Amino acid sequence: MSVKSAERVLRIFELLSANMDGMTIKEISEMLQLPQSSTSGLIKTLLHENYLSVNQQNRFTLGPKLIPIGNAAMESLDISSLGYPSLKELMELVEETVFMAVLADKELVYVAKIDSNRSIKTSAYPGGQKPLYCTGLGKTYLAFMNEADRVNYLNTVELKTITDQTITDKEELEKKLQAYKQQGYAIDNEENEDGLYCLAAPIFDMNGEIQAAVSVAGPKERMLRQKERIIKHLKQKAAAISAKLGYVSKEGV
Structure with a gap:
């Protein structure tokens, strides 16, 4: 041939x-x-x-x-290694700290962190775990996972207050998750750490199932000044990593 x-x-x-x-x-x-x-x-x-x-x-x-x-x-793919070039490009474009995380036993596990030259104070680190309901990455998982898994999670989890901004009402959280799914990204507005604002987007595999999430995090005021620009680059880089996993967008976005 x-x-x-x-x-x-x-x-x-x-x-x-x-x-x-x-x-x-x-x-x-x-x-x-x-x-x-x-x-x-x-x-x-x-x-x-x-x-x-x-x-x-x-x-x-x-x-x-x-x-x-x-x-x-699929088994030979290492998502963090596969996504690293896109994560680094994202950090350079927005000049804020970039994270990638996966799901393990209903908890978020960080698998990558790329600091910018304007590093931030955060308790998140590769290998560390966080709850799903109060982080941008975690809420991305909740917004884009299948409905049965989301319902099961919300029925069993206790929404504990971590900061003054943490959402502890399950109905309010569900409304937020629906909005996040529609807009294609999730927001953590100081819900896990005071002063920290985070925007996060999903990474899908060839079956359209969420396999990881990527985020940009920084001080709230600084993040809000370039929010739309960050969202644009965040979604583009998340889509690029999804494409490497074989995902083909049905909507062309």
Whole structure:
């Protein structure tokens, strides 16, 4: 198989991964601007090797042989290492401290921290744990996790007062989480540490499930002065890391 053919196979995989209902040979050749004859030959080879399947509508979809390959790729990914370049770029763009965290046993665990030259005083550090309900990163998880897990968490957690700004009313927290999901980022307004303001966004895997969250944190007044700019860069870098995990946005954002 020539290099050109290999590139065409990769484009076919990418196209079908974004069109889960399947596509015909004609649609694939038109979308990729390839000759229908050569597209047909590639499709038949991939179908024979089980890299593609045919559904009930006689449309081609990704095949079962790709499943173990995709699983192996996911297991080999280290999210913090994979995301480090984007986290560093984010820190340089906004000149504030950047964090990444994952979920472990209903607690937030920090896996990365990149200080700016305007470092802040914070109790957060790589390996450290924090509650979900009072941190930007944690509320990002709550906003974007599946509903059953969120309901289970809110039914069992005790919302303790950590600062004067901590939300301790579950109905109020749920309303905030709905708003965060709609806007694509969460806010910690001095709810975990006095004076500290945090903006956080989700990182999704290829299945659209949240796998990590990234945040920008700094003194409230300084953060508010460039809030919109931070949100723009934060969402862009979170999306870039998600893309490395195989996530394809359904909304183009």
